[in-house]
Every structure is written in C-alpha cells, then in structure tokens.
Amino acid sequence: MRIVIAEDDALLREGLALLLRAESLDVVGTAGTPDELLAAIDAHRPDVAIVDVRMPPTHTDEGIVAAVEARRRHPDLAVLVLSAYVEKTFATDLLAGGAARLGYLLKERVGRVETFLDALHRVASGGTAIDPEVVAQLFALSRQDISLARLSPRERDVLALMAEGLGNAAIAERLFVTEGAIHKHIRSIFAKLDLAPDERTDRRVAAVLHYLENSHPA
Amino acid sequence: MRSRFDVRAEVQRRARLALDGVERLVGGLGTAMLALVVLVLLVVTAMAAALGVGLLVLPAVLRAVRAVADRERARLSRWGPEIIAPGPVPDRLRAALADRAVRRELGWLVGYAPLGLALGVLGLGLPINAVRDGTFVLWWRLVPAEFATSSLGWPPAHSWPGAVAVSLLGVLWAVVVVGLGPGMARLQAGPGRWLLAPDPDADLSLRITRLTTTRAAALDAHATELRRIERSLHDGAQNRLVTVAVLVGAARRAVERDPANAAALLGRAQDAAEQALAELRTVARSILPPVLADRGLAGALSGLAVNCTVPCRIELDVPGRCAASVEATAYFVVAEALTNIVKHSGAEHASVTVRRRVDRLLLSIADDGHGGADEHGGSGLAGIRRRTEAHDGILTVTSPPGGPTTLEVDLPCGS
Numbered sequence: 001m002r003i004v005i006a007e008d009d010a011l012l013r014e015g016l017a018l019l020l021r022a023e024s025l026d027v028v029g030t031a032g033t034p035d036e037l038l039a040a041i042d043a044h045r046p047d048v049a050i051v052d053v054r055m056p057p058t059h060t061d062e063g064i065v066a067a068v069e070a071r072r073r074h075p076d077l078a079v080l081v082l083s084a085y086v087e088k089t090f091a092t093d094l095l096a097g098g099a100a101r102l103g104y105l106l107k108e109r110v111g112r113v114e115t116f117l118d119a120l121h122r123v124a125s126g127g128t129a130i131d132p133e134v135v136a137q138l139f140a141l142s143r144q145d146i147s148l149a150r151l152s153p154r155e156r157d158v159l160a161l162m163a164e165g166l167g168n169a170a171i172a173e174r175l176f177v178t179e180g181a182i183h184k185h186i187r188s189i190f191a192k193l194d195l196a197p198d199e200r201t202d203r204r205v206a207a208v209l210h211y212l213e214n215s216h217p218a
Numbered sequence: 219m220r221s222r223f224d225v226r227a228e229v230q231r232r233a234r235l236a237l238d239g240v241e242r243l244v245g246g247l248g249t250a251m252l253a254l255v256v257l258v259l260l261v262v263t264a265m266a267a268a269l270g271v272g273l274l275v276l277p278a279v280l281r282a283v284r285a286v287a288d289r290e291r292a293r294l295s296r297w298g299p300e301i302i303a304p305g306p307v308p309d310r311l312r313a314a315l316a317d318r319a320v321r322r323e324l325g326w327l328v329g330y331a332p333l334g335l336a337l338g339v340l341g342l343g344l345p346i347n348a349v350r351d352g353t354f355v356l357w358w359r360l361v362p363a364e365f366a367t368s369s370l371g372w373p374p375a376h377s378w379p380g381a382v383a384v385s386l387l388g389v390l391w392a393v394v395v396v397g398l399g400p401g402m403a404r405l406q407a408g409p410g411r412w413l414l415a416p417d418p419d420a421d422l423s424l425r426i427t428r429l430t431t432t433r434a435a436a437l438d439a440h441a442t443e444l445r446r447i448e449r450s451l452h453d454g455a456q457n458r459l460v461t462v463a464v465l466v467g468a469a470r471r472a473v474e475r476d477p478a479n480a481a482a483l484l485g486r487a488q489d490a491a492e493q494a495l496a497e498l499r500t501v502a503r504s505i506l507p508p509v510l511a512d513r514g515l516a517g518a519l520s521g522l523a524v525n526c527t528v529p530c531r532i533e534l535d536v537p538g539r540c541a542a543s544v545e546a547t548a549y550f551v552v553a554e555a556l557t558n559i560v561k562h563s564g565a566e567h568a569s570v571t572v573r574r575r576v577d578r579l580l581l582s583i584a585d586d587g588h589g590g591a592d593e594h595g596g597s598g599l600a601g602i603r604r605r606t607e608a609h610d611g612i613l614t615v616t617s618p619p620g621g622p623t624t625l626e627v628d629l630p631c632g633s
Contacts, residue, residue, distance in 0.1 A: 009457040011490060012464065019468040022479070059453060084452045107456070111463025113471050 002046040004029045006037035008055045034066035053083040078123045103129035128165035150192045158185045239399030243341020246406045249290045250334030257331045287323045290410045326413035337406040352388030355381045443543040458494030515545045526556045530568040540631040554598040555583040563587025581627040589621030
C-alpha cells in the first residue's frame with residue numbers, strides 16, 4: 001500500500017511515517033501544506049492519502065478542501081482524514097461525493113495501531129471508516145428523523161456500525177451475535193428505510209448514506 | 219504635637235487646592251479667549267446673515283463653536299466627571315439650529331466668553347500680584363518712584379510704612395487666592411458643566427451607545443483571545459499528545475519484534491510528552507502571565523526590563539487598566555521584542571514606551587542595534603504580528619540596515 005501523509009506538525013508527521021513504515025507500509029511522500037499534498041499525490045499516485053483537517057494557512061478546513069480536490073483529480077484515491085475534534089460539517093462535505101474509499105477518524109485513534117491499520121486497509125480497499133464518535137454525534141442529531149426513529153435500538157446499533165464501515169462479520173463480532181442475526185437486522189433496516197432490492201444501487205451504502213444524510217442538522 | 223501636624227497638613231491641603239484652582243482658572247482663560255473669538259465671529263456672521271449674506275458660512279461657524287465647546291468638555295473632563303460630547307453638528311442650518319446640543323452650546327458661549335475670561339484674568343493676575351506686592355518691601359527702593367506703587371497703582375509707596383502696607387496687600391492677594399481660588403475655578407467651570415453636558419435624557423442614550431460599543435469591543439477581544447487559545451491547544455499540545463499516542467502505539471507493536479526499537483520509540487514518546495507539557499505551560503502563561511496578575515502591566519514590564527541583558531529603559535503612561543487580554547498581548551509583545559533585541563540586534567541600549575491614548579494602547583520598542591530585522595528570518599517578529607493582529611492591532615516595523623530598529627504596536631484597549 002502506497003501512502004502519502006499530509007500533516008503540518010512535523011513531529012507528528014514523522015511519528016506517523018515511523019509507525020506506518022514499521023508496519024511495512026510504503027510511505028511514499030509527506031506534506032506539510034495543502035499544496036504539497038496535491039503535488040505529492042500528483043507525483044507519487046498513492047493508494048491512500050492520510051490528511052489532517054487543520055493545515056496552513058488558516059488552520060481551519062484546508063485539509064478537507066485539499067482532500068475534496070484530490071479526490072476530484074484522482075477518483076480512485078482513498079482518503080483517510082484525521083481530525084483534532086468531531087466536526088460534522090467537514091464529514092458531510094467529504095461524504096457528499098460518496099462514502100466509498102473514505103475515512104474520518106479522530107487523531108487519537110492512531111495510537112490504537114490495530115484499529116488504525118484496520119481502518120486504513122478498509123478505506124484502501126474501497127470501504128468506509130467513520131469514527132465511532134462522529135457516528136454517535138450524527139446519531140444524536142438524527143433522533144428526530146422519522147424513518148430512523150422506526151428502527152429498533154438493536155437495528156440502530158447495527159446501522160451505526162455499518163456507518164463506521166464494518167462488514168457483517170465484524171458487526172456480529174462487536175455485538176456478540178451470529179452473522180445470521182445481523183443479516184436479519186439488516187433486512188429489517190432496509191425494509192423500514194424503504195430500500196427495495198435494486199440492481200443499480202448497493203442497498204447497504206444507500207442505508208448508510210440515508211442515515212448520514214438524515215443526520216444533517218436541518 | 220498632633221495639632222501642629224494637623225495645621226501643617228491643612229496648610230498643605232489649602233495650598234494644593236489653591237494651586238489647582240489657579241491652574242484651572244488659567245486653563246479656562248485659554249478656552250474663554252477662544253470662546254470670545256468665536257462669539258465675535260458668530261455675531262458678525264449673524265448680522266451679515268440678517269442682511270442676506272453669510273448664511274452659507276453660519277454652519278461652519280456653528281462647527282467652530284462645537285470645536286471650542288469640545289475643547290472645554292475635554293478640559294472639564296480632566297478635572298472632574300467626564301462630559302460626553304454629543305454627535306456631530308447637523309449639516310443643514312435649520313436642523314443645526316433646532317439641535318438641542320447646538321442651542322445649549324450657543325448659550326454657553328454667550329455666558330462663558332465674558333465670565334470665563336474675567337475669572338481667568340483674575341486667576342492669572344491675582345497670584346502675580348500676590349508675588350509682586352508681597353515682595354514689594356524687598357525691592358521698592360530699586361525702582362523709579364513712579365513705579366513704586368502697589369499693583370493697583372495706589373497707594374504710592376515712598377516710605378517704609380507705605381512699602382510694608384503694599385506688601386501686606388500682597389499677603390491679602392495671596393489670602394484671596396487661597397480662599398477664593400477653588401471657588402472661582404468652580405464658578406468658571408459652571409456654564410460648561412451646566413450647558414455642555416448632554417441633556418439628562420440624551421445623556422443616558424449616549425451612555426448606552428458608548429457602553430454597547432465598548433462592551434462589544436471587549437467581547438471581540440475576548441473572542442479572539444479564546445480562538446487563539448483554542449488554536450494553540452489543538453495545534454500544539456494536542457498534536458504533541460497524539461504524537462505520544464502514535465509512538466507508544468508503535469512501541470507496543472515493536473515490543474516483541476524488535477525490543478531495541480521499542481525502547482527508542484518509547485524514548486521519543488517521552489520527549490513528545492515533555493514537549494506537550496512545555497506547550498501547555500506556554501499556553502497557560504500566554505493566557506495570563508502570572509506576573510501580570512500579580513503586579514499589573516507596569517510591574518510586569520519593569521520585570522522584563524530588569525531581566526533584559528541589554529540595558530533597557532521603560533516609560534509607562536497608562537492610567538487605569540486595560541482588558542486583561544490586551545495587557546497580556548502588550549506583555550507578550552514587549553517580552554518577545556526584548557528577546558529579539560538580545561538575540562539579534564547587537565544593541566547596547568533598548569527603550570520601551572507604553573502610552574494610553576483614549577481607547578488605544580501604544581507600544582514602542584526601540585534599540586540602537588544594527589537594524590535589518592526581517593519578519594521572515596525566523597525571528598519573533600512573525601509571532602508579534604500574529605499576536606497583535608489577533609487583537610485588531612497594528613504593527614509597524616522600522617529597521618533600516620545599520621539601525622536603529624523601532625517596533626510600533628497600536629492595540630485597541632477593549633475597555
């Protein structure tokens with residue numbers, strides 16, 4: 001896996017590179033500014049870009065803007081965004097282009113190396129990785145949504161884990177139930193969200209997107 | 219014993235009050251003369267206007283009245299409760315003449331021009347006469363006989379008893395100054411206090427407007443300060459702590475595979491943790507340097523000057539206190555500038571001037587070093603600019619090659 005890291009804090013950038021290289025991952029470039037990030041992506045064509053939200057010059061959302069631009073230029077690029085805190089509008093800005101090959105994690109998750117590597121691999125292989133904290137906050141906002149309100153608490157748990165980007169087996173493991181039970185829950189979720197079987201759309205992605213979209217503050 | 223001290227204290231108090239009174243009367247003489255000039259101008263213009271010419275000049279004359287009145291307001295505000303100036307004079311003559319503040323100013327002008335002038339002349343003349351006549355007995359024989367009279371020109375003093383009488387008259391003048399001076403000053407200030415203060419109704423709304431704007435400014439200053447703190451926490455200490463987490467995570471993974479590397483990673487993690495602590499300390503200090511809370515701006519800046527290895531002179535003229543965040547910024551700017559001077563300037567002397575002008579705090583930090591300070595050279599100048607501009611302040615750097623270097627910082631006080 002070829003990786004570019006964009007993080008304006010030099011020490012943290014080096015720490016991340018050190019960690020990933022120790023895991024035999026290929027860090028092909030590092031960047032301290034949005035421009036350096038775009039240049040590195042153009043030059044090295046990585047599989048994944050790990051991007052800090054706050055970058056110079058204003059330290060607000062430069063990282064998100066650069067990530068959106070990078071995905072526009074290279075639609076295959078997987079992006080894993082690291083954020084100092086949960087910022088829902090940033091997450092939804094990114095998700096506007098679809099949730100595939102996208103991750104949004106709080107910075108401190110990086111220290112849990114297994115979880116972090118898992119998220120990284122998931123994103124690189126076309127999946128999604130949303131921080132549980134982000135999902136929880138989105139959930140708190142989505143209580144008013146009528147179709148989501150129809151879900152049972154258990155179904156919500158399942159949907160939340162789907163939104164985090166976990167597969168059925170992983171969800172079953174987290175919730176200590178069988179995969180068959182998860183299948184049943186998911187079918188029920190699809191039904192309650194009026195997602196009929198359809199050749200053209202992935203109902204699973206549609207359910208997650210529905211969930212995330214309805215989590216927007218009105 | 220005690221009563222003697224009381225008498226001495228009382229005499230000192232009276233003398234101080236008398237001096238104060240004289241100073242105010244003489245100050246009032248200045249505005250009274252201006253008032254007289256403008257009054258004459260006004261009468262001439264009004265007569266011309268009655269004849270059909272001069273109508274166009276009248277608004278300008280009204281603005282001149284306002285200018286003199288503002289001078290008197292500022293003068294009275296220095297001696298007592300502040301007199302708030304009204305809004306601008308309306309541009310159109312009809313509106314201007316209907317404006318209550320303008321009418322009150324015209325009333326003041328008519329009253330104050332003669333009264334202020336007369337009292338001002340007395341305030342200036344009485345002390346001079348007191349000194350002249352009081353010392354008459356020492357020099358009356360040295361002047362030609364026609365000058366040898368009291369300051370009133372009477373009685374002529376051609377003998378010792380006459381000279382002594384004149385000197386006693388001088389003492390009388392002095393007594394008059396001590397006894398009546400403060401009262402005369404109050405009388406002179408009367409028309410201004412009465413007619414230049416806004417209407418009680420207008421006063422309140424003006425006050426509210428003023429308080430609203432200053433309060434908004436203070437809130438703004440606090441908001442920018444909070445943003446700055448939030449940023450230094452997220453971009454500094456938090457990143458250090460994330461680095462710690464990353465390195466510890468990496469070390470945990472390395473423990474079995476490569477114990478030597480794990481130890482190295484833990485060492486780096488520890489460094490990062492220490493840096494996180496240092497950054498937290500810096501953030502805490504930058505919120506409110508403890509010395510500022512303990513000793514105020516003057517004390518804190520003197521402390522900086524004393525600890526500066528380049529001899530540094532501090533001049534401070536800041537009545538009252540500014541918002542805490544503004545004082546903290548001023549302190550930070552001076553600290554950073556002095557560090558720069560020590561590190562880069564090669565200067566032998568430095569000076570720091572801090573003044574307050576109405577609602578601005580003006581800092582000037584100068585040195586006699588070799589100049590050529592460069593904001594992009596990694597010096598603390600960039601930090602000073604960031605900190606200054608976070609408070610909507612203005613930084614001006616003058617540093618020609620060869621020196622000297624001057625930093626001017628202009629900060630809104632937010633209070």
